[in-house]
Amino acid sequence: MRQDSLALRLHPSDNVAIARHALASGTLLAEFDGLRVLADVPAAHKLALVPVAAGEPVKRYGQIIGFATQAVSPGEHVHTHNLAMGAFARDHAFGEDARVLVPAAEPATFQGFVRADGRVATRNYIGIVSTVNCSATVTKLVVEHFAKGDALEDYPHVDGVVPITHSFGCCIEHNGSGVQQLRRTLGGFVKHANFAGVVVIGLGCEANQMGALFMAEGIEAGKLIAPLVIQEQGGTRKTVEAAIAAVEAMLPVANQCRREAVSAAHLTVALQCGGSDGYSGITANPALGVAVDLLVAQGGTAILSETPEIYGAEHLLTRRAASREVGQGIVDLIGWWEGYAEREKGSIDNNPTPGNKAGGLTTILEKSLGAVAKSGSTALMGVYRYAEPITARGLVFMDAPGYDPMGATGQIASGANLVAFTTGRGSCFGAKPAPSIKLATNTKMFLRMQEDMDINCGDVMDGGATLESKGREIFDLMLRIASGEKSRSEALGVGNEETVPWMIGAQM
Template structure:
């Protein structure tokens, strides 16, 4: 079975060992902690470390000739750019991306998903139309950057002490603002995608009601957006146009009055036991490091397997971050058609990078590289581990409504807030975000759970991190055990327990739609 989850050990061996080999075919080991030059690695036949090796970085386990492929997780992560001696640090100075053939083997690794022994529930909100929410917000959505200030000031009014005291069942007022909406092709792909994204938020189950605020003369006309996204105005969706109402202050006053009318109805919402099949989880990783694909990502994958077993949905995303690992997904595709959609998106991104005179291998950030990740191939293999092992049921364009259960994929760039924005627009009602460097992330209206890949960062950033997955590397906790812990945390947060980012109030400024097309 050629899936990444099948190559990763459930336990990571003796925690006193200095380095970890993840697969018998690997050419490198991963340093558990920083290693000084001259350190002898007894677990590899007293191999001597030739250079100082930072924690989570790679050590060559054999002599590697220029041009040879180098494997981690049993998969190719790049090619040697010069001769590398056993014991040498392997990183950007001697390893780079290269071309090689993938065997897509569509559907060859399909895994049967057995039903759970007992169904589980969480405490959610059921909307009148049957949609299910994990939070009970009111949203204020800008059609264009020109109405962003009005949108923010409306939300600020209700953030004042005591403003919502009479409405304990309302979680807050969320501003959804952005920097786009005008000077683009009125009928082009860019405005269609922006409308799809905004429409997904306007219709999101976690909003009990929504105000949509426009300037009036923008390319993203509110009426056209409502028609394109099948949005109907009414008591729970109120459109306001600044130029028609008389400007900034008049619109702020009208918006506050409209929300005052919404609040009593929104406050009537109460949580009730609902099947886990109503949960739709956005899978994200950011500020990754060399531990991400060993601890937090495979543990999240184990939680995803449990979620899917109970009928829930998980959305994997960020196409550049599956590049080089897409063959592990095509092998799990429920049909050849689904698998080919993944490959088509990969080819689109290759062409896009070429047109922009860039490299898809630029995706690992300086922070990723400092954390031990060298190429996009290596980063992608770790990122795909978030998806677990169940069948890939569908592939969606950015912000398209997800209309199937199980594991699915949504096309998006590798920028975390942009990917999460699309996933939430697609229907995700909760986000689980793994990080090795320490991303401080939230994404209202969906609560965000953050998983730390290593104990040192978790201890340093406890205010931001919900769960420490570093104890997998430290020893004593298996990937499966940590996956169960994550799954239980998902159920608690979905039922109303505040995540760390929610407690800090993070999430009002993380709406970042993927804007494509020329700006005129």
């Protein structure tokens, strides 16, 4: 980035530029032939570079982000007052840009826990999983017991006891799609590599019955998986005591686990962005994309998600599809979400959020184009349902809503053992049992929220780093966090309340 540039045109065909800093009315932009700013433009917002007629497409990244709702003059602020969504054709060109990355010449490793079945963990937790909201309090009481005093002092190789609670599990069709998806999600947590052992706690009369959950997900009770039903145990206190005893029996076994050097191919990273701003698609997201390419070159896996937040950019993914079937999977998901929004009398463009818009994003098309930059440049190898176990290596996509905790919950249930989360406005997200790394898009927010941010990607905008150097920095941090170094959210104790399954189907 040129230090003296006041605004950035991201692609030669763009008819808007992005303000690097707040631009006052009358500011002269020497880099654009002396263009003068006609009205104040906030940092990360857009201004027109050429005349744009009403109804004409507005382009950023060389892609359509919306259409002018009125004539726009050069130097004018372009935002929600004069730019809106509109229909246009996308060229899906299945597989046309699919690129198989050459394997890395030098293998990367991290210090992970290797489970008996060969799966590799980045953390060594005991999990307490609720089948239904009615057992959430009991679950939390068990976790609170082990969070006090020296309860885990004799088990230095155990990272803690983690609650997996949620607000669902009953008053739904007993064998419908809703309970099936919930079981798939909870089953993913019960079987997650980052849990050395799990206690599953139910009430007893809920729709999401313990036996049906175990049968549907192929879970077998044993020394390291203990099912408890409150009504059968005799109430709250007795269940808490039984769960504590079950955890105490698991701790010595879990404590025998030791970290050892393993290939970076065992990393499965959930890609998330939240509280995005106009810089997200310029700094943190493409820098994370560089890190994803480095990961894929090592044989690792990255999970892109949140289907409404690829809307308008889905053609960029279909062009990278490893097969027509994979590309069609993306198209089918977009069609489902369009139908869902119509049935619910909503709009996919209700996202960006007010915070996103204050940060410079105008339409979901603009947000999606920046969000897809997290995925790097390699071929898309698979498309998965929410919380479905990921079996492919490389870049994959998992269906989910645009709500970050809900998307991350599904990705972790699918097997992610690390989360990389970009943010421009300042998300305080953390996740368990998978550690979460937060990447700031701009230096101002990073300095304001340093306790929550792991890496500042704002120095790409400031001119102190390149996307390549920042991507390498992110990848190196992934390896260190996977090896046991605490992320900022872990140091703050964030992650016990962020499990939010995507609940579909009618609540009755």
